[in-house]
Amino acid sequence: MRREVKYGLIGGSVALVAGVVGGFTLFGGSDESSPQEVRSADGAPGDSSPKVKTGPLTSAEVHTTTRAFLTAWQSGDASKAAALTDSPDTAKSALETFSKQAKFSKVTLTPGKATGGTVPYTVAARIDFKGATAPVSYRTSMDLERDTSTGKPRVAWKPAVLHPDLAKGDELRTGEAEAPPIKAVDRNGTELTPASHPALAGVLESLRDKYGDKTDGKPGVELFIHRAKAAKAAEQQPDKTLKVLSKGTPGTLKTTLDAGLQTAAENAVKGKKEASATAIKPSTGEILAIANSPAKGFSVATQGSLAPGSTMKIVTAAMLMDKGMTSPGKAHPCPKYVTVGGWKFQNLDKTEIPKGTFAQSFAASCNNAFISQAEKLSDDDLTKEARDVFGIGLNWQTGIPTFDGNVPVQSDAQMAASLIGQGGVRMNPLNVATLAATVRAGSFHQPYIVSPSLDNRTLAKAPRAMKPGTAAGLKSLMRLTATSGTAAEAMSGVGGDIGAKTGSAEVDGQKKPNAWFTAYRDDLAAAAVVPASGHGGSNAGPVVRAILTAG
Structure with a gap:
């Protein structure tokens, strides 16, 4: 349960921040604001209660409260320090256990230069644990605000006051690691x-x-x-x-990852402000690569929850074919406008395919070819297809924390929007790569990164297999999309058994949609999302192509 090691080993060179040893450095200047005489409204001295002070904190207030808080904390007076915060009980409990759990002694707190009500400071201490000692030093900060009821300056309490990486419920501890490296x-x-x-x-x-x-x-x-x-x-x-x-x-x-594909995936998303990608092996579900940009922080690739846009049409197409409502060669027009539940839907740029087949509508990713079927469906049809055939929303046991997708039961316009990956549908690149992998393999194989034999966990199983006719139909639809549809540019020159699907997901308040792309090449499937970038084929497509060609 560890992340990167930030400090060296005992015996290594660990320099404390200059000036923190041997004392408590304070701001210069006056310690107290000058007392003010209370006067009545006409200016004469009076005994009326003073008004509650408002407005920004003065530099003197920031200085005085900072010194009082840090002095009390450093001296071990948790009650006095906590009384200077906006959450005395919570702060008192945290301050009392802080040094005990971290095994800190000789704590020295050194404030830096305040910026408004924000005060940075250095925490320096010695760790003592079962005969082992080591120095530690880090910087954090606190925010001071005016209490609206009393007008007094108070420290806005939060766990990061103790350490910058602490969140609610976290604890700073020293002891034997809970797991070996x-x-x-x-x-x-x-x-x-x-x-x-x-x-x-x-x-x-x-x-x-x-x-x-x-x-x-x-x-x-x-x-x-x-x-x-x-x-x-x-x-x-x-x-x-x-x-x-x-x-x-x-x-x-041992993991299922492939170092070469991992490098290719990381290089493919590098340089983009935000992008995520995954690669999996369709025949087994083994995860081969996980990449995010930025590299550190929350993993959108495996834990993200985003509308997948038109990549969801893979599931919708399977559902329509499973129910006998369409097939690749069947006439299936895509009208310019469709109204469902009082909402009027229109295709991108008001395009239409008045006399096309379902294959043509799928390859062109024409929204209303799918939305037009909404009123013929039950509210839970899409949810069942996503879960029972593609494994979306089942409890995946991948070996790492993952969000396993969600296709909620919806009705009317929201259900119609779900058919094209909007509404309440939420996925990440791992989920979307699994959609393509399921098409390639003909059945769902739950993704995993460590063999289930290591801990005897049970992988999720889809309740039913895709119907043979549907499986064949989907492969033909995705191949057509990869060779002459919206994915053709990104997949140009990619050989083997290929299939692809693009997606663009609209997000409120965002000028450009999130770009999605998923594809397979033989026994390799990949997916990527590039938020707020535009069309899936031209923005997320190159990321997936780089992974597929590297494999």
Whole structure:
């Protein structure tokens, strides 16, 4: 349950911030504001109650409150320090346990230059744990605000006052690590490290968290942030190592990743402000690559929850064919306008395909060819198809925290919008890659990154297989899209058994839609999203192409 190690080992060179040892550095200037005489409305002295002070804090107020808070905290007077915050009870409890859990002694707090009501400061201390000692130093900050009821300056309490990486419910601890370090290797035995693959930093932390104790490794002693348990498994963050006091022995953990494809995926999203991609093996569900830009932080590729746009038409097309409502060669016009539930839908640029086949409408990604079928469907038809055939929304056991997609039961206009991947439908690149992989394989294989045999977990199973006619029809639709439809430019020159689907998802308040693209080439499937970039084929398409051709 650790992230990147920020500080060196005992015996290494760990320099404290200059000026923090041996005392408490204070701001210069007056300690107190001058007392003010209370006068009545006519200016004469009076005994009327003073008005509550309002407006921004003065520099003197910031200085005085900062010094009082940090002095009380440094001296161990949690009650006095907490009384200067806007949440005295919460602050008192946190301050009382802070040094005990972190095993800190000789805490020194040094404020920096305030900017308005924000005051940065350095926390320097010595860690003492079972005979091992080590210095530690880090910077954080606090915000001071005026209490609206009393007018007095108060520290706006939040866990980051104690450490910048603390969130609600997190704890700073020193002790034996809860899991040994791991040496993660790819499917071919190549070691995977955060240095060689920055996009895997969070994945490797999660793998250590879950599987470190299932290797032959031995834990060391660390200062780390113990993360609070998230309400949803997909949102769980691994613990974060801040300092290693004694090294553990890494245990080797084999993953399904492919180092070459991982590099290709990372390079494909690099340089984009935001982009995410995944690659999986359709015949097995093995995850081959996970990439995000920026590389560090929340993994949109596996935990994101975004409208997938027209990539959802893979599921919708399967549903319509499963129900016998259409087939690739059947006449299936795409009208310019369709009204469902009182909402009028129009195609992009008001285009239409008045006499086309379903294959032509799919390859052109013409929205109203799908929306026009809404009133013939039950509210839960799309939900069932997504779950029972494509595995979306089942409880995936991938080996790392993932959001497994959601296609809620909706009605009227919202249900119609869901048919084209809008409405309440939510997915990420891992989910969308699985859609393409299911088409290529003919059945759903739950994605995973570590073999289920390691911990005897049960992979999710789709309740039913795709009908043979539907499977063949979908492959022909996706091949047509890849060769002469909206995905043709991105897939040009890509050989083998190929299929693709583009998507553009509208987002309120966003000038350009989120660009989506998913495709397969033989036994390799990939998907990517590039938010707020425009058309899927020209923006997310090149990312997927780079992954497919690297494989």
